[in-house]
Amino acid sequence: MTNNEWKYRVAYLGPEASFSYLATRELFPNEWNIAYRTIPECIDAVTNEVVDFAVVPLENAIEGSVPLTIDYLFHEADLYIVGEIKLKIQQHLMVNKAQKDNWEKIEGIYSHPHALAQCHKYLFYRFSHVPLHQTSSTAQAAKMVAENPDKCIAAIGNATSAEKYGLVIVEKNIHDFHFNHTRFVVLSKYNTRLPIENSDGQPKTMLMLTLPHDDAGALHRVLSVFAWRRLNLSKIESRPLKTGLGNYFFIIDVLADENEPMMKWAFEELNALGCTVKSLGTYYTYNASE
Amino acid sequence: MTNNEWKYRVAYLGPEASFSYLATRELFPNEWNIAYRTIPECIDAVTNEVVDFAVVPLENAIEGSVPLTIDYLFHEADLYIVGEIKLKIQQHLMVNKAQKDNWEKIEGIYSHPHALAQCHKYLFYRFSHVPLHQTSSTAQAAKMVAENPDKCIAAIGNATSAEKYGLVIVEKNIHDFHFNHTRFVVLSKYNTRLPIENSDGQPKTMLMLTLPHDDAGALHRVLSVFAWRRLNLSKIESRPLKTGLGNYFFIIDVLADENEPMMKWAFEELNALGCTVKSLGTYYTYNASE
Structure with a gap:
């Protein structure tokens, strides 16, 4: 933009x-x-x-x-x-410049819990006895390694954080899964749409949906509403409602514009089934180069 | 047992x-x-x-x-x-005995990320400027507070960990949601069933299910297999297959015994639809008193 x-x-x-x-x-x-x-x-x-x-x-x-x-x-x-x-997302192992010859003897590895999980196998086979420490972000881990040149510790994060904090990348692409x-x-705050240049032109709409209470088979009926209209879902996920074990709301991504007639009828039918539906709006995807 | x-x-x-x-x-x-x-x-x-x-x-x-x-x-x-x-799960705020009169001035709070999230609102309204530190478990956080009597820090965890590590609980039940x-x-390793005394007698079977590739509406057909047989699901959840964004497997809890005829026919039909189904077995629930 x-x-x-x-x-x-x-x-x-x-x-x-x-x-x-x-x-x-x-x-x-x-x-x-x-x-x-x-x-x-x-x-x-x-x-x-x-x-x-x-x-x-x-x-x-x-x-x-x-x-x-x-x-x-x-x-x-x-x-x-x-x-x-x-x-x-590409995760790299990085150390302070002062420790670049000692990196195989690191005594602690710092990163965000998701990044540690993404490199689970690498860490298990390569550094199974090195303690892992969780940080609030991968960049925070890089910052900590930069501020402690005397400690033989490493961070896991992206190349930009290595560059920004002056760290040396000692192993590249240590994440377990390629994709x-x-x-x-x-x-x-407003239901607009960003114009996105390199988008594939496929509009996507995210819905948050609560099922009627104690209605076995309700999710099946909800999916029927989309299936017989050939409205394809790219994702469905359940999250706890926080009202007790077994109570969920659903996040559904529909590959359609919320203003299409088929979508408007689907919303009406979902309401008639006793569901609470909230559309977070229709949007396009930007495919970042990195 | x-x-x-x-x-x-x-x-x-x-x-x-x-x-x-x-x-x-x-x-x-x-x-x-x-x-x-x-x-x-x-x-x-x-x-x-x-x-x-x-x-x-x-x-x-x-x-x-x-x-x-x-x-x-x-x-x-x-x-x-x-x-x-x-x-x-009941989460409490606990400090070292040496700090029990200073607890309102704590300078750091330690706990497992899930416990910190469960107390998100309490921490936001009560200690919004106190740094939060993630530990690998709530008990680990209690241990750290026990080992640092000179530091004015707190842990979040259960009453047993306070007792075990000799900490003082200064605020009880600080988790945001009651349920x-x-x-x-x-x-x-073996598909047996534990006899569970205080169970409600409802058998539950957990399935892990992969849909046929690129088949819009496949999840709807999977749910149909259960719905028209009146096999109730207590949970459905998607998890990434780790082969790329948008590829998921599903965890489904069915309120039935895997050896019931209806379940056996459902498995056959799921296979015929091109799904890969794995049953993790049928089991009963123990309702713990705490």
Whole structure:
């Protein structure tokens, strides 16, 4: 997006050099991108109109959904998804320059729990006796390694964080599964759509759906509503309603525009079935180069 | 379970005083319960017959599934679920005895990421400027607070961990949602069933199911297989197949015995639809008192 008159304010899950930062920089190279500490803080910043957009991770191909994003959108916020960014995730092992000859003897590895999980096998076979420490982001781990040149420790994260914090990458692409992408969503207070240049043109609509209580087979009827209209779902996921074990709401991605007649009829029928449906809006996907 | 001749060896996600320990102690009060450091280590111990059973967390009513357990069972192990334990989760704020008069001025709070998430609102309203630190378990956090009497820090965890590590509980029940339970599963190498005394007698069968590739509406057909036979599902959840964004497998809990004729026909029909179905076995639920 370019705009000579006005820069949009875009919140992202920081710190600088996080994967959210890489995703944000791809879609918003010329806007005013602002790091926030947590996902709820990013979402609150849009809700309170401190920023125009927020970019937060939604789902990783290996680790699955980011529960905090989905739950906060469902329980606490009233926002729309106006775009999506798909980013390739590559995890590298990095150490302080002062330790670059000792890296095979590292005594601790720091990273975000998702990144540690994405490199589970590598860590198991290569460093099974080295303690793993969780940090709030991969960039935070890189920062910690940079600030402790005397300690023989390593971080796992992306190449940008190695560069920003002056670390040396000692093993590249240590994530266990090759097809490692993360979906980030762009949130706004208004139900608009970002124009996305390299999108495949496929509109997607995200729905959050609660089934009528204690109605066995209700999910089957919900899927019937979409199936007989040939409305394809690219995703269905259950999340706890937080009212007791076994009570869920569903996140459904439909490959269609919420304004299509078929979609409008589907919404009406879902309401008639006793479901509560909330559309987070229709959006397009940006395929980030990295 | 009682047995005068022989004690079963039961692995649980340690350390001692973890929630897994509380669940294990309820169902196996007289067996040889052994703490393991990680969920994969618990599962491997059963696979390699180092132990007879393993007790690992599967799903929390607030935070949802434990991805590591589900993914490791699907991708790495070939085990059966022979029982389930439902345990009430109560989180408390605890400090070192030496700091008990300073607790309102704590400078750091330590706990497992799930426990921190379960107390998200409490922490936000009460301690919004106190840094949160992630530990590998709630008991680990309690241990750290016990070992640092000079530091003004707190842990979040259960009452047993406060007792074991000699900490003082300064605020009770700080979890945000009242209905906070966790389901633990008992894993075995053999498809048996634990006799469970206080079970409600409802057999449950867990299936792991992969849909035929690129078949829009396949999930709808899968649910039809159960719906027209009046086989009720208590849960359906998607997890990434780790082969790319948008490829999932499903975990389905059916409220029926896998040996019922209706279930056997359902399995045959699912295979005919091109699905890969794996039953983890039929089991009963133990309702733990705590």
